[in-house]
Amino acid sequence: MPHISLRVIVGSSKSEVFFNATTISATYEHGVFVPRTPVNLPEHTEVKLLLPKTTTKRNQLAAAEKRFLALRGISHDLAGTDSVAMQKKIRGEWRGQ
């Protein structure tokens, strides 16, 4: 189970003036954040939760993929040549060209 700390901003529900912030641990269950430890707040106090930006696994590149992308241009000394032409040339060698 991933552990995410929430930063909770506590404030008046009427004035919308937020005056304090603290970090608590909570578990997200069935659409509700349940604090792991008791919080000393009056009933119906509005809070704002600052959720950390989570990077989905889908968007994370593996280290090997990052290393691969970093190799862009590694063989630039072949500049002036075209990769399709190079491919045709080396494949032409099969026919003795």
Next chain:
Amino acid sequence: MARAVTVCIDTNVLLGFFNDEPDKVESCSAFFQLLFTRRLKAVVATITLLELAAILTAAGQYAEAERIISSIQSLPNFSIAEFRTGWVLPTAVLKKANQLAMADAIIVSTAIETRCTHLVTFDSDFRRIGEIPVLTPQAFPDLYSA
């Protein structure tokens, strides 16, 4: 159910990227990024690795060739496909039917036999092949924009 997209990558796409070719490198880079972020499977034929290594080694870039081959082999969703005995006769048929050069036939056959959904290449000679859809790296993202 539609098959998951799996691409066979032709030599010129990898070479255009590694060689920083102005008319190809941006589309190659975007293509590889798309493969990686979407966790798409890709196949690279052994002959492609050999062509990359041979071209770079001939140009005095053996160390670069080593790094490239090692990097491709380490990619999590990439497979290196060795040519199998069972592919010999279908490849001969493909070669004749499409009047392909031997190495071109091996690439197309590898794509088909490894059940790739697309062959990705800049070489327009492959466009006439009917056995597998052929796309350029520029056209590949269109599969996901529809």
